[in-house]
Amino acid sequence: MDPAKHIINRFVEELWNARKLEVADEIFSEECVTHQLRSGALDEPARRGPQAMKEHVSGWIMSFPDLRFTVEQTIAEQDRIVSQLVMEGTHEGP
Numbered sequence: 001m002d003p004a005k006h007i008i009n010r011f012v013e014e015l016w017n018a019r020k021l022e023v024a025d026e027i028f029s030e031e032c033v034t035h036q037l038r039s040g041a042l043d044e045p046a047r048r049g050p051q052a053m054k055e056h057v058s059g060w061i062m063s064f065p066d067l068r069f070t071v072e073q074t075i076a077e078q079d080r081i082v083s084q085l086v087m088e089g090t091h092e093g094p
């Protein structure tokens with residue numbers, strides 16, 4: 001498996017779906033910049049290191065305790081990777 005796709009797989013299956021927050025320490029650097037839509041935020045790149053990712057995941061899991069992601073497709077070219085994910089869960093919190 002392509003190394004970048006392996007990291008995305010760990011991000012989805014281990015960090016999110018298995019709730020292993022410590023995986024963030026292994027797959028995110030302190031200088032990580034994410035490019036994703038975030039509720040209530042402008043569509044701009046955001047710096048999010050391991051601790052920020054753990055807090056992000058924890059917040060979502062508190063609100064959606066049965067949250068699960070499925071990878072629909074992943075495209076990796078040079079130093080970029082894009083994934084299309086489907087998120088399913090029951091909203092039970094703030």
